[in-house]
Amino acid sequence: xxxxxxxxVELNRKKDTAWLRxxxxxxxxxxxxxxxxxxxxxxxxxxxxxxxxxxxxSSLHFNNVRALAGWLYKAVYSRALxxxxxxxxxxRLLGNYTSEFIYSEEMxxxxxxxxxxxxxxxLVLAExxxxxxxxxxxxxxxxKVREIASILGISENTVKMQKKRAYAMIRExxxxxxxxxxxxxxxxxxxxxxxxxxxxxxxxxxxxxx
Amino acid sequence: MNTWNDIYDxxxxxxxxxxxxxxxxxxxxxxxxxxxxxxxxxxQLQYDSFSAYRKLKNTDGDIQCVGMVWQQELCCFWV
Numbered sequence: 001x002x003x004x005x006x007x008x009v010e011l012n013r014k015k016d017t018a019w020l021r022x023x024x025x026x027x028x029x030x031x032x033x034x035x036x037x038x039x040x041x042x043x044x045x046x047x048x049x050x051x052x053x054x055x056x057x058s059s060l061h062f063n064n065v066r067a068l069a070g071w072l073y074k075a076v077y078s079r080a081l082x083x084x085x086x087x088x089x090x091x092r093l094l095g096n097y098t099s100e101f102i103y104s105e106e107m108x109x110x111x112x113x114x115x116x117x118x119x120x121x122x123l124v125l126a127e128x129x130x131x132x133x134x135x136x137x138x139x140x141x142x143x144k145v146r147e148i149a150s151i152l153g154i155s156e157n158t159v160k161m162q163k164k165r166a167y168a169m170i171r172e173x174x175x176x177x178x179x180x181x182x183x184x185x186x187x188x189x190x191x192x193x194x195x196x197x198x199x200x201x202x203x204x205x206x207x208x209x210x
Numbered sequence: 211m212n213t214w215n216d217i218y219d220x221x222x223x224x225x226x227x228x229x230x231x232x233x234x235x236x237x238x239x240x241x242x243x244x245x246x247x248x249x250x251x252x253x254q255l256q257y258d259s260f261s262a263y264r265k266l267k268n269t270d271g272d273i274q275c276v277g278m279v280w281q282q283e284l285c286c287f288w289v
Contacts (some may be wrong), residue, residue: 019281028257029254032250069218070217106211109213109214110212113212115218117221119254122254141244170229174225
């Protein structure tokens with residue numbers, strides 16, 4: 001299971017395993033995101049790699065994955081924005097007054113959420129076994145159970161069973177993620193409660209002393 | 211309105227909804243339709259994260275090498 005707390009600690013320490021995981025999870029999503037912002041594929045990998053290199057050489061420390069994801073998407077958006085502005089300025093200088101569409105920050109965040117959803121789907125599919133992945137991929141391509149069975153040369157019941165198992169596995173994985181999230185929230189809640197109790201007891205003690 | 215730091219958590223929520231919709235084969239919006247999901251998935255799959263990671267490590271190695279050569283030249287200069 002993916003341990004996000006450990007991942008962040010190791011990422012901050014520039015550990016290879018964490019950085020490889022960072023690339024696996026974010027690199028394709030950030031490239032697709034940059035391509036959407038720039039309306040083309042050319043140069044998107046350079047933009048994302050520049051952001052990654054910037055992060056690698058920086059002394060930035062993240063507290064959690066959400067802060068990291070926010071930073072990465074924002075960094076790519078800023079770079080893409082600068083590139084689009086430069087392109088539009090160059091067009092104007094050349095007498096071409098039709099400028100390329102620039103996404104507002106709000107729209108860019110929505111777009112980032114979509115790419116992040118796709119990234120989660122990609123990672124989950126990669127974890128499935130061979131036949132389950134084939135069934136899920138064909139299902140995502142819009143094929144029905146009968147068609148998938150015919151393409152893969154297996155029975156309809158096998159397709160249904162593999163689909164069921166795949167969804168169960170994905171749900172279990174997601175459940176674990178939500179469980180960890182809830183545990184984190186509750187542990188923070190109890191920490192706050194404990195400090196409130198300590199503060200209250202200190203106040204009572206001071207009052208009694210005086 | 212969502213902020214940059216909401217991206218990760220909010221996409222978890224959307225991902226659960228999308229998953230339910232594709233399981234029931236009833237997409238409720240354009241984004242969760244199989245064609246869109248598959249198209250967007252293929253877009254991401256064309257980028258090779260491993261070779262990009264190798265490039266980062268090589269770049270880092272190059273910078274370290276330049277640093278070492280620079281240090282050595284500086285030492286030679288002083289000697």
